[in-house]
Amino acid sequence: MIFEQVATGGCQSYLVGCPDTFVAALIDPEASQIDRYVGLAARHGLHVRYVIDTHTHADHFSASRQMAARLGAAYVMHRSSPAPGVDIPVDDGDLLRVGNLRLKVLHTPGHTRDSMCLVAADRVWTGDTLLIGGTGRTDLPSGDAAALHDSLFQRLLKVDPALLVYPAHDYKGRTHSTIEAELASNPRLQQRDRAAFVAMMQSLNLTMPKHLTEALRVNMTGGKSVQQMLNEAAATVPFMSLAELRDRLDSPNSHLRVLDVRERDAYEAGHVPGAVSLPRGQLELRVNEALPDPTVRIVVCCEFGRISTLAASTLHSMGFQRAVALDDGLQAWREAGYPVRTGADP
Ligand SMILES: [Fe+2]
Numbered sequence: 001m002i003f004e005q006v007a008t009g010g011c012q013s014y015l016v017g018c019p020d021t022f023v024a025a026l027i028d029p030e031a032s033q034i035d036r037y038v039g040l041a042a043r044h045g046l047h048v049r050y051v052i053d054t055h056t057h058a059d060h061f062s063a064s065r066q067m068a069a070r071l072g073a074a075y076v077m078h079r080s081s082p083a084p085g086v087d088i089p090v091d092d093g094d095l096l097r098v099g100n101l102r103l104k105v106l107h108t109p110g111h112t113r114d115s116m117c118l119v120a121a122d123r124v125w126t127g128d129t130l131l132i133g134g135t136g137r138t139d140l141p142s143g144d145a146a147a148l149h150d151s152l153f154q155r156l157l158k159v160d161p162a163l164l165v166y167p168a169h170d171y172k173g174r175t176h177s178t179i180e181a182e183l184a185s186n187p188r189l190q191q192r193d194r195a196a197f198v199a200m201m202q203s204l205n206l207t208m209p210k211h212l213t214e215a216l217r218v219n220m221t222g223g224k225s226v227q228q229m230l231n232e233a234a235a236t237v238p239f240m241s242l243a244e245l246r247d248r249l250d251s252p253n254s255h256l257r258v259l260d261v262r263e264r265d266a267y268e269a270g271h272v273p274g275a276v277s278l279p280r281g282q283l284e285l286r287v288n289e290a291l292p293d294p295t296v297r298i299v300v301c302c303e304f305g306r307i308s309t310l311a312a313s314t315l316h317s318m319g320f321q322r323a324v325a326l327d328d329g330l331q332a333w334r335e336a337g338y339p340v341r342t343g344a345d346p
């Protein structure tokens with residue numbers, strides 16, 4: 001088996017390939033690692049045929065839909081998943097043929113209703129149903145502690161105890177375990193009585209994941225995350241460093257227009273000398289009067305360098321091909337001790 005494990009923070013994703021046919025599956029890809037998966041598949045000469053989410057993730061951004069589109073692969077989830085764009089909705093007992101490898105679907109609801117594990121000859125991808133020394137939580141949308149108990153004790157833990165366990169998360173840098181080791185030492189699996197297990201899960205009192213609302217929105221609707229919007233905008237524009245802009249302010253023939261897209265009060269409290277104010281919210285509607293010459297060289301700035309990236313990308317799409325974004329923002333500009341003017345437009 002060709003096997004790559006990619007950790008992103010505590011999230012684990014996997015590239016699994018057949019060494020005979022070079023067909024592959026990608027399991028639980030994460031949005032910040034898209035280029036890495038493409039590179040790994042290329043390095044091994046793999047054709048990714050399936051992109052699989054083991055469940056609807058609440059704590060990170062799934063890259064599955066994008067990866068499937070980019071790689072010409074099918075997007076696979078359990079049939080109860082709310083995610084749009086699933087090409088192959090699978091059910092308990094289904095087999096995915098990855099060349100000469102077989103991945104068998106075990107529907108294991110509990111962490112979420114659509115949770116599943118994937119069983120291969122020598123290993124099992126457990127999603128968030130079973131973690132090393134733990135289990136997935138059951139207090140997030142569609143979680144059900146009693147269902148998790150049944151999925152663990154009636155289904156997953158009845159597979160061959162020698163199978164290697166590859167979970168969707170590990171926060172301690174461990175890569176894998178075995179069913180046998182988890183049965184022996186996983187504290188949550190020592191609570192085999194259903195009511196006691198449910199009581200234990202309900203008393204965990206865990207903090208909410210950092211991006212819960214946004215991750216669920218993105219993963220359940222196929223919409224974009226804020227970071228994805230920023231990454232896409234950043235890929236369309238060049239940037240200018242703070243020091244470069246500072247130097248060019250002193251140069252009489254730089255022909256630069258500095259466009260400040262913060263709100264008016266922030267602009268008046270302190271802006272780059274010579275900067276023109278055009279708040280981001282008014283950009284499209286006021287751009288014609290503010291920037292009559294589409295060939296002018298524009299540096300777009302804001303407080304932290306994010307809104308300016310979006311604004312520069314918008315300007316590019318409107319035909320301002322020489323718009324660049326400031327690489328950072330006015331906060332860093334002030335901290336660097338660079339010149340600032342206060343008051344209304346020049
Ligand atoms: Fe999860």
